[in-house]
Amino acid sequence: MHGSPRRLVRLAVLLLFVLASLTAVAKSGSSNPAVAIHSADDQWAAAALAKDVDKSVSFCGPDAAILVPNAPAAEGKEAIRKWFQEIFNIPGFKLSWRATETAAAKSGELGYSRGTYELSFTDASGKQVSDHGKYVTVWKKQADGSWKVLRDIFNSDLSPAH
Amino acid sequence: MHGSPRRLVRLAVLLLFVLASLTAVAKSGSSNPAVAIHSADDQWAAAALAKDVDKSVSFCGPDAAILVPNAPAAEGKEAIRKWFQEIFNIPGFKLSWRATETAAAKSGELGYSRGTYELSFTDASGKQVSDHGKYVTVWKKQADGSWKVLRDIFNSDLSPAH
Numbered sequence: 001m002h003g004s005p006r007r008l009v010r011l012a013v014l015l016l017f018v019l020a021s022l023t024a025v026a027k028s029g030s031s032n033p034a035v036a037i038h039s040a041d042d043q044w045a046a047a048a049l050a051k052d053v054d055k056s057v058s059f060c061g062p063d064a065a066i067l068v069p070n071a072p073a074a075e076g077k078e079a080i081r082k083w084f085q086e087i088f089n090i091p092g093f094k095l096s097w098r099a100t101e102t103a104a105a106k107s108g109e110l111g112y113s114r115g116t117y118e119l120s121f122t123d124a125s126g127k128q129v130s131d132h133g134k135y136v137t138v139w140k141k142q143a144d145g146s147w148k149v150l151r152d153i154f155n156s157d158l159s160p161a162h
Numbered sequence: 163m164h165g166s167p168r169r170l171v172r173l174a175v176l177l178l179f180v181l182a183s184l185t186a187v188a189k190s191g192s193s194n195p196a197v198a199i200h201s202a203d204d205q206w207a208a209a210a211l212a213k214d215v216d217k218s219v220s221f222c223g224p225d226a227a228i229l230v231p232n233a234p235a236a237e238g239k240e241a242i243r244k245w246f247q248e249i250f251n252i253p254g255f256k257l258s259w260r261a262t263e264t265a266a267a268k269s270g271e272l273g274y275s276r277g278t279y280e281l282s283f284t285d286a287s288g289k290q291v292s293d294h295g296k297y298v299t300v301w302k303k304q305a306d307g308s309w310k311v312l313r314d315i316f317n318s319d320l321s322p323a324h
Contacts, residue, residue: 065276067276067296067297067298067317068317069231069317069318070317070318070319070320070321070322071319071321072319073296103272104267104272105266105267105268105269105271105272106267106269106271106272107267107268107269107270108269109267109268110265110266110267110268110272110273111272112274112300112313114227114229114313134229134235134315135229135315136229136298136300136313136315138274138298138300151274151276151298153296153297153298153315153316153317154315154317155229155230155231155232155315155316155317156231156232157232157233157234158232159232159233160232160322
C-alpha cells in the first residue's frame, strides 16, 4: 500500500506545491508582507551602510522618488543614483537606519516602513558632523514578488541651529 | 403594466441599492480610494489653513504620528493637538499644502498622499520667514469608512543656510 502509484502521485503533487510555495516566499523574502518589507528595509540599509551605489539603487522601483530634506526630491532611478553617489562621496560619510515599524495593506502589494536614522560625516573644516532623525518609506510589491521603494522621505530630529 | 406590483418591488429594490451605494460613497468621500484620500487631504489642508485645531486633529487616526522636522515626532492625538496649537499660535503663521499624487492598495484600506507645502510666519525680529517643501502622508480607512492620517512626514526644499 505505501508504494502505490496513487500515493506516489499524491506525494509528488504535494512536494510540487511545497516547492512552489517556498519559491514564492524566497522571492518576496517572506509570505508575510510586513515581514518582507522589514527584510527589504534591512537589506537596503545594509547596502547604504556599505556605500554600495548599485545595490542601494536596486531597492528602488522604476518610478521611485526620494524626498531628500533641504533639496528638491530625487525623482526616478537616475536622480536617486546621482544622490547616492554624492552622499557616499562625502568624506567620513556613514548612514545607518533601522525600521521600527512596518505594515502592509490586506491586498499585500502596498505597505510602508517607519524608522530612525543616524548620519555622520566630516565637514570642510575637518569637524565631525552628526545627525539623527526619522523616515517613512512607501514600498510596492513588484511583478516578480520583490518589494521596492516607491516613496522615501526623512527629516532630522535636531534643530537647524544645532 | 407600468404600475404592476412586481415592477414596483423591483423599482424599490433598485432604489434601496442606489441609496445604500450613495451612503457608502458619502461616508468615504468617494468609492475610489485614491479620490477619497485626495478629498480627505484637501479637507485637512483647509482645516490647517483656517488654523482650526479641533478640525485639524479630527483628520488624524487614534494612533497617528506626525514626524515633524527638526523635532521629535508628535505621537498620538494629544501630542498632535499640542503641535497644531503651537504652530497656529506663531505670529503671522500660514500653512497651505496640496496633494500632487494619491494612491491606495487594491484592498482599499491603506494608501498615501504626496504633495507640496508652503509655510510663512513672522519671526521674533518681525521678519517674514517663508519655507516650502514636500510631504508624504499614509492614510488608513476607518471602520466608519472615513480616511484618517496614520503617518505624516514632511521636509523643506530649502538649504538650512537659507
